[in-house]
Amino acid sequence: MAQAAQQNFVAGERFDVRNPRSGAIDYHFDAPSTAQLQADLAALRVAQRAWSARSQDERIAVLKRWRAAWLARQPAITAALAIDTGRHLIATSEVGSVLGMIDRWCGDAPKLALEEDFRSPSNPNISYHSQYVPYPLVGIISPWNFPVSLCFIDAIPALLAGCAVYVKPSEVTPRFVVPAMQSIADVPELAAVFRLQPGGRATGEALVGLADIVCFTGSVATGRAVAENAARHFVPAFLELGGNDPLIITASADLERATDVALRATCLATGQACQSIERVYVHRSLYDRFVAR
Numbered sequence: 001m002a003q004a005a006q007q008n009f010v011a012g013e014r015f016d017v018r019n020p021r022s023g024a025i026d027y028h029f030d031a032p033s034t035a036q037l038q039a040d041l042a043a044l045r046v047a048q049r050a051w052s053a054r055s056q057d058e059r060i061a062v063l064k065r066w067r068a069a070w071l072a073r074q075p076a077i078t079a080a081l082a083i084d085t086g087r088h089l090i091a092t093s094e095v096g097s098v099l100g101m102i103d104r105w106c107g108d109a110p111k112l113a114l115e116e117d118f119r120s121p122s123n124p125n126i127s128y129h130s131q132y133v134p135y136p137l138v139g140i141i142s143p144w145n146f147p148v149s150l151c152f153i154d155a156i157p158a159l160l161a162g163c164a165v166y167v168k169p170s171e172v173t174p175r176f177v178v179p180a181m182q183s184i185a186d187v188p189e190l191a192a193v194f195r196l197q198p199g200g201r202a203t204g205e206a207l208v209g210l211a212d213i214v215c216f217t218g219s220v221a222t223g224r225a226v227a228e229n230a231a232r233h234f235v236p237a238f239l240e241l242g243g244n245d246p247l248i249i250t251a252s253a254d255l256e257r258a259t260d261v262a263l264r265a266t267c268l269a270t271g272q273a274c275q276s277i278e279r280v281y282v283h284r285s286l287y288d289r290f291v292a293r
Contacts, residue, residue, distance in 0.1 A: 013200060015171045020086040027083075029174050031199035034206055040195060041137060041210050044164035047192035048136045052162035056113070059160055060106045062189045067102045069186035076179040081148055084173035094148045095176075101149075101156050109160040134162035139211030141204045141226065143218045144170035145272040148180070154215040154238075155194065164193040168207055174198035209233050217274075218242070244278055249290065251283040258286075259293040 017027035032040065051059070070077075074095055082091040113132040120126040138158040142151040147169055155165045169177055177196045185191050197203070208214050208229045214237045216226045223241040230237035247265065249258045265277040282290045 013202065015174070015198070015200060017084070017172070017174060019083060021083075027175055029171075029177075029198055031171070031203050032197055034202075037197075037203065037206055038210065040197070041166060041207075044166060044193055044195065045136055048134075048162075048164035051164065051189075051193045052134050052136075054162075056109055056160070059162065060109060062187060063102055063106055063156070063160060066183065066187045066190050067099060069183040070098055070102075070180075072186075073179050073183040077148070077176050077183070080175035080179055081173070084144075084147065084175050091148075094146055097149050098152050098156075101152055105156050105160050109157070113161065132161070134158075135212040136164060137210075137212045138163045138165045139207040139214045140165060140167040141207065141214070141216045141218070142167060142169050144172035145274075147173040148176055150217050151196070158215075159190070159194060165195070166207065166211065167196045168203050169196060169198045171198050171200045205229060208235065208237075211235060214238070216240070240274070243274060245275055247277045247280045249280065249282045249286060251285050253283070253286065255286060255289055255293065259290060262290075 013031045015029055015031060016025045017029070018024070019026050054062075078088075078091050078095045081095060082088040085091055115132075116130045118128055118130070120128065135158075138154070140151065140154050140158075142154075151167050151169055155167055158165050177198055181196055184194055184196075204226070208226055209232075212235065214226065214230050214235055216223055216237065217240040220241045223239045227237050227239060247262055249262070262277060262280055265275065268276060
């Protein structure tokens with residue numbers, strides 16, 4: 001199975017990956033060439049037709065089978081992720097969160113794509129019928145700070161909607177891809193429409209131009225470039241970009257709780273999280289005691 005998963009990683013630009021614990025470069029992968037990327041996406045588009053023709057209950061059943069495969073591969077995925085991030089406890093939680101995502105979306109999916117008949121509020125003589133149709137191919141570019149959860153948080157609902165999905169995880173944290181793809185290969189119906197392939201900037205830029213819709217999580221600067229590239233191809237782009245998060249502590253705040261929250265929110269994942277606190281505004285009446293704590 002490992003050999004089958006590795007065959008997806010066709011030669012292209014070679015990337016060296018550094019182990020954050022030792023500082024050594026101890027992992028390598030090849031990004032896809034443009035021709036290979038185009039071929040992979042074309043295959044996903046063909047398979048998507050049959051996938052979208054399945055009933056939603058059938059797609060839910062496939063995702064539930066993948067849940068079991070993910071659970072079986074969870075130790076290997078966690079170990080690979082922990083090497084790249086240097087965070088074993090957070091890696092354990094992050095990989096486990098995928099199970100919750102599958103459960104949540106399998107439960108919610110039937111309620112999200114219901115057909116609806118309604119009349120125009122401005123002209124009662126006009127009636128409408130709404131029907132949801134999946135985008136054939138979703139391209140996802142995910143970041144390095146939470147490589148697993150921010151990869152699947154968009155992929156799972158897209159799959160349940162009937163889309164095919166191609167994910168380009170960060171080239172900084174790619175080790176989880178092999179065991180993750182092994183879990184996907186355990187469910188052939190899913191493997192036909194779902195692929196993860198790490199790559200660099202060139203892969204991401206090409207993906208934006210070839211997908212029907214793009215989801216990107218990352219920096220403001222790169223997000224702006226993704227949005228501009230997507231606009232040139234008339235491709236919708238959903239962006240979750242880095243912020244500048246403040247914490248406001250009011251005069252009525254519980255000081256003990258406020259200091260605990262400030263410390264945790266600042267240091268979570270060594271500050272490498274989109275919700276990490278970067279500045280704190282403290283009411284003048286609490287300032288000295290807050291700083292002292």
